[in-house]
Amino acid sequence: MRRIIAIALLAIIVMGISLAVREIPFGKTDTKVGEYYLNEGREETGAANIVTSVVVNYRGFDTLGEIAVLFTAAIGLGAVFGSRKKRKVAEEVEKSSLIVYTGCRFLFPVILLVGAYIFIYGHLTPGGGFQGGAVVASAFLLMYLTCRGKRVRDKSNKVVESLGGLIFVGMGLVGLVIGKGFLFNFLPKGEFLTLFSAGIIPIIYIAIGFKVGAELAGVLDNLIEESK
Amino acid sequence: MNVIIATVLVLVMLVAAIAALIFKDLLNAVIASSVVSLIAAVIFYLLQAPDVAMAEAAIGAALVTAIFIIAIRRTKRFEE
Amino acid sequence: MVNPVLLIVVPLALAFAVPLFGLISKKIVKFLPVVALLFNLIVSVMLLPKVMEQPIHVFIGGFSPPFCINLVAGPIGILFSVLIALVGLLVSVYALGYIKEGAIEKYHILYLLLITGATGVVLTGDIFNLFVFFEILCISSYSLVAYLGNKAGIESAVKYLLQGALGSSLILLGIGLLYAKYGTLNMADLAGNIHSIKSFSNFLPLVLLVTGLGVEAAIFPLNAWLPDAHSSAPSSISAILSGIAIEVGLYAVVRVVFTIFGASSFLVFLLFLGVLTLLIGEMSAFSQNNIKRMFAYSSIGQIGLILFALSIATPDGVSAGFFQLISHTLAKALLFLAVGYMIYRTGSMDISSLEGMGKKMPYTSLAFTIGVLSLVGMPPFIGFPSKLMIIRAALLKQETLFTVLVVLVLIATVIEGAYFFRVIQAIYFRGEKSEKKREGAPLSALIPLFIFVGLIVVIGVYPKLVTNFLDSTASELLNRLDYIKGVIG
Amino acid sequence: MNFLSQYIYYIGAFGLFFIGLYIMLTKKNLIKVIIGLDILDTGVFLFLIAIGYTSGGTAPIFSKSVTETGKMVDPVPQALVLTGIVIGVSVLALALALAIRLYGHYGTLNLRKIKEQRW
Numbered sequence: 001m002r003r004i005i006a007i008a009l010l011a012i013i014v015m016g017i018s019l020a021v022r023e024i025p026f027g028k029t030d031t032k033v034g035e036y037y038l039n040e041g042r043e044e045t046g047a048a049n050i051v052t053s054v055v056v057n058y059r060g061f062d063t064l065g066e067i068a069v070l071f072t073a074a075i076g077l078g079a080v081f082g083s084r085k086k087r088k089v090a091e092e093v094e095k096s097s098l099i100v101y102t103g104c105r106f107l108f109p110v111i112l113l114v115g116a117y118i119f120i121y122g123h124l125t126p127g128g129g130f131q132g133g134a135v136v137a138s139a140f141l142l143m144y145l146t147c148r149g150k151r152v153r154d155k156s157n158k159v160v161e162s163l164g165g166l167i168f169v170g171m172g173l174v175g176l177v178i179g180k181g182f183l184f185n186f187l188p189k190g191e192f193l194t195l196f197s198a199g200i201i202p203i204i205y206i207a208i209g210f211k212v213g214a215e216l217a218g219v220l221d222n223l224i225e226e227s228k
Numbered sequence: 229m230n231v232i233i234a235t236v237l238v239l240v241m242l243v244a245a246i247a248a249l250i251f252k253d254l255l256n257a258v259i260a261s262s263v264v265s266l267i268a269a270v271i272f273y274l275l276q277a278p279d280v281a282m283a284e285a286a287i288g289a290a291l292v293t294a295i296f297i298i299a300i301r302r303t304k305r306f307e308e
Numbered sequence: 309m310v311n312p313v314l315l316i317v318v319p320l321a322l323a324f325a326v327p328l329f330g331l332i333s334k335k336i337v338k339f340l341p342v343v344a345l346l347f348n349l350i351v352s353v354m355l356l357p358k359v360m361e362q363p364i365h366v367f368i369g370g371f372s373p374p375f376c377i378n379l380v381a382g383p384i385g386i387l388f389s390v391l392i393a394l395v396g397l398l399v400s401v402y403a404l405g406y407i408k409e410g411a412i413e414k415y416h417i418l419y420l421l422l423i424t425g426a427t428g429v430v431l432t433g434d435i436f437n438l439f440v441f442f443e444i445l446c447i448s449s450y451s452l453v454a455y456l457g458n459k460a461g462i463e464s465a466v467k468y469l470l471q472g473a474l475g476s477s478l479i480l481l482g483i484g485l486l487y488a489k490y491g492t493l494n495m496a497d498l499a500g501n502i503h504s505i506k507s508f509s510n511f512l513p514l515v516l517l518v519t520g521l522g523v524e525a526a527i528f529p530l531n532a533w534l535p536d537a538h539s540s541a542p543s544s545i546s547a548i549l550s551g552i553a554i555e556v557g558l559y560a561v562v563r564v565v566f567t568i569f570g571a572s573s574f575l576v577f578l579l580f581l582g583v584l585t586l587l588i589g590e591m592s593a594f595s596q597n598n599i600k601r602m603f604a605y606s607s608i609g610q611i612g613l614i615l616f617a618l619s620i621a622t623p624d625g626v627s628a629g630f631f632q633l634i635s636h637t638l639a640k641a642l643l644f645l646a647v648g649y650m651i652y653r654t655g656s657m658d659i660s661s662l663e664g665m666g667k668k669m670p671y672t673s674l675a676f677t678i679g680v681l682s683l684v685g686m687p688p689f690i691g692f693p694s695k696l697m698i699i700r701a702a703l704l705k706q707e708t709l710f711t712v713l714v715v716l717v718l719i720a721t722v723i724e725g726a727y728f729f730r731v732i733q734a735i736y737f738r739g740e741k742s743e744k745k746r747e748g749a750p751l752s753a754l755i756p757l758f759i760f761v762g763l764i765v766v767i768g769v770y771p772k773l774v775t776n777f778l779d780s781t782a783s784e785l786l787n788r789l790d791y792i793k794g795v796i797g
Numbered sequence: 798m799n800f801l802s803q804y805i806y807y808i809g810a811f812g813l814f815f816i817g818l819y820i821m822l823t824k825k826n827l828i829k830v831i832i833g834l835d836i837l838d839t840g841v842f843l844f845l846i847a848i849g850y851t852s853g854g855t856a857p858i859f860s861k862s863v864t865e866t867g868k869m870v871d872p873v874p875q876a877l878v879l880t881g882i883v884i885g886v887s888v889l890a891l892a893l894a895l896a897i898r899l900y901g902h903y904g905t906l907n908l909r910k911i912k913e914q915r916w
Contacts, residue, residue, distance in 0.1 A: 006822035010815055017811055020512040024488045026803050027852035031491025034849070034871035036375055038857060041872075044371070050857040050869070051279045054876040061368045061377040065428065065440035066880045068320055072421045072444055073887030075414050076451025077894045080462075082411035118282070126278035126858060130883055134286035141294055158327040165324030169317060175370070182313045184370040193861065212883075216291060219890050223298045223897075231802045238809035245816040245836050254828050261832045264813065268839050271809065272878075275846050276856040276870045280878045284842070287886050292835060299893040300828060303900040307826040308907050436877060443884050447891060454895060459902045463911055466827065466895050473834055473888045474821060480881055481814070481841050487874065488848040 046189030047123040047198040055128065056201045060183040063204075064168060067211055071165065074215040077222055096146050104146035111139035119209030123198045129205040133212025140217040144224050157214050157221075164211025171200050171207075234274060241267040252307045254300050262293040309358075310351050312381035313366050315389055316428045316441075319344040323420035330413045337413050341400040341420050348393035348427070352386055359386045360780050363794055365433075373433070373795055374494035380433040380795065383780040384630075388430035388559060391634060395551050395641050396423050398756035402645050403544045405752040406652075410455055418455075422448040422548065426556045433795060435486065435568070436493045438560060439479055446472045446524060449553055453541045464536035471533050475523035482516030485509065496795035498568050499788055505571045514571060517564045525557030527615065528585040531608050535592070538604035539657070543648025546600060550607040551641035555633055558611060562618055562785065570788050578619040583713050585612030590723045598657045599650075602727065603643055606683065609720060610636040616717065617698040618785075624704060626785050627778035628697035634774060635694040635767075639682040642760040646676040649749035659734055666736040669748050673735050675757040680728045682764045685721060690764045693771040695721070806847040813840030827896045827906040831889060838885040842878045849874030 037054055045053035055063055096104070119132030175184030190197030241264055248260035265288035272281040322344045329336050358364070363382035367373060379385075400419065407415050421444055428441030450472065454465035487493060489509055490501045505511045519530070526534045534554070538546045565571050565578065589609030596602040614636065617629030649672055654661045666673045682689035685696075699717070702710045748754065767774055784791065817837025824830050849871035855863060857872040896906060903911050 003823050006819055009822070010819060013818075014811075014815065016508075016512055016515075020485060020509045021807055021811075023507075023509040024485070024848060026806065026847060027850055029488075029491075029849055029851050029871045031487070031871055031873065033374060033492050034873045037872055038869050042859060048859040049279070050859075050872045051277075051875045051879070054872045055879060057369055058371060058376055059436075059873075059876055062434075062437055062440050062876075062880055064320070065437065065444060066883050068323070068421060068424065069440065069443050069447060069884050070887050071324065072418065072447045072451070073891050075417045075421075076447060076454075076891050079411050079414040079418060079451050080454050080457065080465075080891070080894045080898055082414060124860075126856070127282050128279065128879075130879060131279070131282040131286050134283070134291055138286065138290055138294075141291070155331065158331070162324050162326075162328045166321060166328075169321045169324065172317065176311060176313070181366070181370040182311070182317065182368050193859070216886075220291075220294065220298075223295060223890075223894065231805065234805050235801055238805055238812070241809060242812045242816070245813055248832055248836060249816055249820050254826070254832075257829060257832055261835050264836055265839055268813075268843055271806070271843065272846055275806070275850045276854055277846050277849070277875045277878070278856050278858070280842070280846060280875050280882070283879055283882050284839075287882055288835075288839065292886055292889055295890055295893055296828070296832070299897055302897045303828065303906055307824075307829055308905070436880075440880060440884070443887075447887060450891060450895075454898070457898065462895055462898045462902060466892075466899055469888070469892050469895060470821070470830060470834075473892070474818075474837075476884070476888070477834075477837055477841055480877075481844065483877070484841065484845045484848060484874070487845075487877075493873070 042192065045185060045198055045201060046192060047201050048193050049123055049125065049128075052123045052128050052201060052205065053198070056204050057183070057185055060172070060204070063208070064172070067165060067168065067208060070212060070215050071161070074161075074219050077219055081222055100146050104142055108139055108143055111142065112136055115139065115209070115213065119205055120202065121195070122205040123201045124193065124195070129208025130212055132209040134216060136209070136213030137216030137220060141220050144220060157218050160210050160214040161218070164207045164214065167207040168204055168211075171204055230274070234271070237267055237271055237274075241271070254305055254307060255297070258293060258296040258300065262289050265289040265292065310354065311366060312355060312364055312379055312386075312431060313368065315348050315351060316424055316431065318347055319420045319424045319427070323417050323424065326413060326417045326420070334413070337416050338404055338407075341416055341423070342397065342404070344420060345393050345397035345400055345423065348389065348423070349397055352389040352393055355381060355386050356390060356777070359383055360777060363784070365795060374492045374497040377437050378433040378494065378795060379431045380791075381431060382784045382791075383777065384559070384784050385431045387630070387777060387781055388556070389427055391637055392423060392426050392430070392552055395637055396548065398759055399544050399547050399641065399645065402753050402756045405750045406544050406648060407542065410457065415452070415455060418448045418452050419548075422452065422553070426552050429556050430559055433495050434493055435483055435495050435498065439476070439483060442479070442521070442524070442560065443476060445553060445556060446476065449537075449549060452545045453537045455542055455545065456540070458540070460536070460540035464533070464540045468533040468537040471523050471530070475520040475530070477520075478516045479520035482513040482520065485513045485516070494795065495563070495568050496792045499570065500792045500796060502569055505569055505574065510569070514564070514569050514574065518561055521557055521560040521564065523557075524553065525561050526554050526608050526611055527561070528581055528588060528612070531585070534608055535601050535604040538607065539598060539600035543600075543644050543651065546603075547641040547644035550603065550644060551637040554607060554611055555637060558614060558633070566785050567788055567791055572621065575619045575621050578615060579713065582612045582614075582616030582619055583716050585609070586616060586720045587612070587716060590720045594723055594727045596727075597659055599647055599659050599662065599731065600644070600657050602659070602731070603640065603647070606724065607636075607640055609724065610640070610683075613698065613717065613720075616713065617701065620701055620705065620710070621786065622701060622705065623779065623782040623786065624697070624701035626782035627775065628694065628701045630778050630781050631694040631697055631771075631774060635682065635690040638760055638764055639679045639691060642675060642679040642757060642764070643683070645753065645757055645760070646672050646679060649753055650676070653747070659731055662731065663734050663738045671754055672749050672757065675761050676735070677732055678761050678764060680732060682768065684725045684728055687768070688765065689768040690771075692768060806843065806850075810840050810844035810847055813837065813843060825907050825909050827899065827908055828893070830908070831892050831896065834892070835885070835889060838881070842881055845874045845878050845881070
């Protein structure tokens with residue numbers, strides 16, 4: 001019964017969407033806003049990666065909201081688990097084999113470095129705070145899976161998380177204080193295509209990278225702790 | 229040429245999605261859905277969106293799968 | 309002059325900073341929401357007279373719209389922001405004593421984020437930005453519903469999350485379709501390009517957006533989650549969810565329908581949906597024995613009433629709708645807060661367990677009674693002038709359809725009166741002689757309760773205090789062209 | 798062939814969307830429903846990226862070899878999808894955490910069996 005209703009509903013939506021999509025030809029975009037960003041973005045923000053300049057500068061307020069969403073989810077996840085009484089986890093942690101352990105010890109800093117590279121060069125090459133942060137978190141995932149018993153320290157995680165968010169907000173507020181509006185790109189744009197360019201974009205993306213990395217690592221930590 | 233690659237990718241992706249629908253073993257379903265994400269990442273790359281492709285590969289395919297597997301390990305593996 | 313962007317940024321920054329404060333001292337943390345909301349209240353009250361004459365436009369990043377995200381601090385936005393800050397402040401004072409168990413630090417962070425999300429939704433002038441803040445609001449609500457971690461809380465949170473997440477995906481799809489057609493995300497710019505909803509590629513995004521946002525606004529077929537979620541959250545959160553969250557959802561629906569699409573032909577549909585939501589909500593509330601579920605269903609009914617009033621789409625109707633929204637927010641927040649300590653006292657949410665409360669908790673019961681009377685629409689409380697305005701606005705239309713609908717609204721009010729008087733009867737006129745000693749709610753709970761009572765009575769006696777502001781909100785909502793001109797220039 | 802080159806990405810996107818929606822509407826197991834949500838989200842993202850594509854366009858990134866604007870694809874949908882992906886993973890993580898807690902309370906993930914509360 002439920003299936004029939006679902007299929008009927010889907011059929012109606014299929015009809016509707018296919019009618020609407022017919023008016024959107026594929027591969028012929030010339031949108032006002034997109035064109036403007038492509039033509040002016042290089043001059044106005046100084047970032048080579050226009051997606052980054054859109055994410056961090058033109059639509060930076062969205063990104064602030066977005067890290068707030070991730071923060072909300074991370075805290076919410078903690079609240080969902082935290083309201084239960086902490087069981088004492090005293091079970092013997094089974095050791096990984098030596099090869100796995102050594103490999104993990106070797107790979108962990110390398111992956112961290114890759115993640116850091118991705119978010120530091122976010123304004124020049126593909127990638128940025130979110131991608132880099134996810135890579136950093138995956139390094140911690142590796143550590144949780146192989147070097148069992150090692151945890152990211154709760155306190156330092158919290159500090160990184162908070163500071164990342166506060167640097168973003170602070171950068172925005174500086175723009176407000178000098179009178180050009182919240183999130184105004186107040187630093188010099190620098191020389192195009194070099195690391196030190198694009199004003200506040202790399203700083204914000206690095207802050208985002210740290211924050212996202214810390215948050216996703218915290219989420220994984222919470223889930224793994226719970227699943228013991 | 230591009231069209232053929234895209235068609236093949238889309239078909240495989242849809243098959244993986246249907247597999248995720250059918251599998252009773254949740255672990256298999258999760259793997260199928262991570263295949264969907266991975267192919268989506270490749271398609272993003274074909275559509276000239278390398279930033280999104282990276283995000284989808286790192287977050288959608290890797291981390292989400294890990295979270296799913298952790299959750300399944302904690303609950304039941306098979307659908308009733 | 310203060311920049312309205314601070315209304316969003318200050319609570320957000322404090323939320324980010326809570327873990328740092330938590331390292332210094334656990335006791336400071338619970339006062340941070342109070343500080344943030346006090347700031348918001350002062351700023352938005354200061355801005356209120358200014359924006360009544362001239363909306364303030366904020367361009368973030370120093371670019372000009374539609375190339376940047378803009379905030380529109382118009383009459384509606386600031387009115388909502390005052391309401392959010394006021395209710396939020398009183399609830400956060402209440403929570404100082406009420407929230408004792410669970411991860412307290414996380415509760416306060418989520419609470420601040422909820423306020424951030426709600427304020428962001430009402431101030432932003434960009435459709436995707438609205439989506440992002442909407443998600444902050446929704447995700448913090450999901451987590452707060454599950455905060456107590458008991459069976460009911462987790463189960464309701466799961467239902468809420470599944471429906472909300474599906475709704476969010478529909479919103480995103482709708483935004484995508486709009487962007488594909490018009491190449492912009494700015495609400496004023498979109499509104500300037502959309503002239504009718506006859507074309508299917510305009511109609512579909514409208515349906516998707518209204519459906520997605522309607523989940524949070526609890527419009528009739530989409531409100532299955534609400535009674536569970538509102539009844540199993542902690543009472544302070546129920547107050548915020550019933551008083552702020554669904555109203556903000558409704559704001560988003562109305563903003564999309566009126567401003568972006570200017571869809572006057574869609575309004576008849578919303579009119580019927582509103583009355584249907586009202587009737588279903590009130591009838592389900594009638595059959596409840598659980599007090600919080602009863603209130604939750606009554607919230608559904610009230611949302612239907614507000615939607616009905618707004619969909620009349622005359623200046624009178626829209627003002628009446630916003631007035632009803634304010635009156636519902638104050639009364640429902642009061643009721644949930646009052647009932648929170650009654651439940652705390654008896655340990656049960658059954659109406660029969662409230663018997664004799666009039667003697668055991670006299671002050672709380674008094675506040676509770678005033679809230680109920682206001683909600684039903686008794687003079688001299690705020691609910692009376694607001695309901696009167698709605699009925700007048702509907703009758704002024706002088707169409708048979710509206711007369712029939714008004715009759716239905718009156719029937720719903722009678723049902724509402726019937727079940728609420730059952731509760732009052734239980735509180736005052738039933739129950740054994742109280743052998744237990746009197747033990748009221750603590751002061752941190754009574755102060756917010758009586759501030760609510762004061763507001764309800766004062767505005768009820770002098771409705772002009774609020775109605776003066778409502779005319780400009782109505783003109784903001786109904787005059788699309790002014791809105792568009794204000795942003796794009 | 799022409800039809801395919803026009804619509805193949807849309808077919809993929811909405812195919813995922815419908816499969817995801819179907820899973821969400823018909824499946825009983827909570828984790829399966831969450832998988833459906835994941836697939837549905839991916840479909841929406843794919844659609845967004847597809848509408849930003851320009852035939853023969855390049856990625857919107859300047860480098861030493863690409864210094865002209867020329868034909869680049871629209872950067873805005875990409876920015877939106879980045880935001881969307883992060884929001885999606887947030888909701889997903891929270892949903893799975895709730896699923897774990899739900900299982901702890903009821904010992905089952907079958908949504909039809911979990912009916913403590915009346916609808």
